[in-house]
Amino acid sequence: MTQSITVGLTETITKLVMEELDKAGLAPIAEPGRHVPVGVSARHVHVNREHLDILFGPGYELTIFKDISQPGQFAANEQVTLVGPKGRIEKVRILGPLRKDTQVEVAPSDARRLGVDPPVRQSGVHPGTPGITLIGPKGTVVIEQGCIIAERHIHMTPDDAAAFGVQNGQKVQVKIEGQRGGLMDEVMIRVRDDFALDMHIDTDDGNAFGLKTGDMLEIIK
Template sequence: MNEEQLRQLIRKIIAEESGNSNVIPIGVSNHHVHVTEEDFNILFPGQKMTSKAPLKQPGEFASEQVVTVVGPRGTIERVRILGPCRAHSQVELARSEGRKIGVNVPIRMSGDLAGTPTVILRTKDGEVEVQGTIAAKRHIHMSNKDAARLGVKKGDAVKVAIESDQRRTIYDDVIVRPDEKFVLEMHIDTDEANAANVGKDTVAYLVKED
């Protein structure tokens, strides 16, 4: 059991002991890149994507490979590729990071890439142009059983409260994403996490509205 899995287990035990069935673990999503197999082969010729660490969602992992994201006014170094490969390459940044490199990053759900800005991904061996730069809209992964327990369904926009040290933040318009393989976790980006003063053991609570 790695450190992140241990923290998640502790959060689950606390939630069960407190009797609060609305507790949702928080995953803070740092900038990262998803790539197609074709783009990966251009950036890392002759290599295979190798796992550095598993992510909470089954089958997903942070790879050993990193790239430089190049915008009109700057770069972001060592942006990690998440695996496995996807059907379309996608770059996920916080909006504050987009401003630093001259990119007006829209807030979108993953895969909703129509009309999104283009950046360059660069390594020492190659570069590719990717049309698909977004700030991921906050959302909650959950299993179908979790969705039934929480009384929500796919595509619902819910309200979530985050109780952190010296700050209480309520995020509205959080999108529900259930799937049989998903593990319960709310995803927010680094801008949102900083605004809510999220720490490593901070959890969220689904706000039930009358």
């Protein structure tokens, strides 16, 4: 058996073994300082106090559906309908806690369905973004700005950033393995003491690369 055939056979066997270990939950832990877990984020809404009162009634408080990756943040039971110039999307979940400004985060495919043209933005950066209508069980809110496509980003603590050798605000590439793998560009590093290590992408990116929440991806600087 030639060397090239032997190497190819070894690689094939290794790949099959790793796939079976992964299915059984026994895959090796990703190498520290290189791999980061991904969270695929569906369309969602952040609301402020004023708008929550209008949508759900004065003094209403969000109730927790489940905790999400970042400490203190949660997916709420409460949902709203988004209405744009060309369509609507119902049952869009609110994320808590309350924010200073109401923000709507959609994927590009959602934007086309609604008939809006939001830019790719970091959370909280609203100047020049389109508005949209939110409908709740008690009332309707029309925001003049705040609809965005969220910038791909990775949350890190300062210790994480040191381990990865990156800085806050730096943009990196991320390598995706698998049949639909490739390189994902323009991924922003966000560093803060209270962050948990997690990469956030929208559902369009997740579908394009065949990713699911919890997959481990490699940072390429």
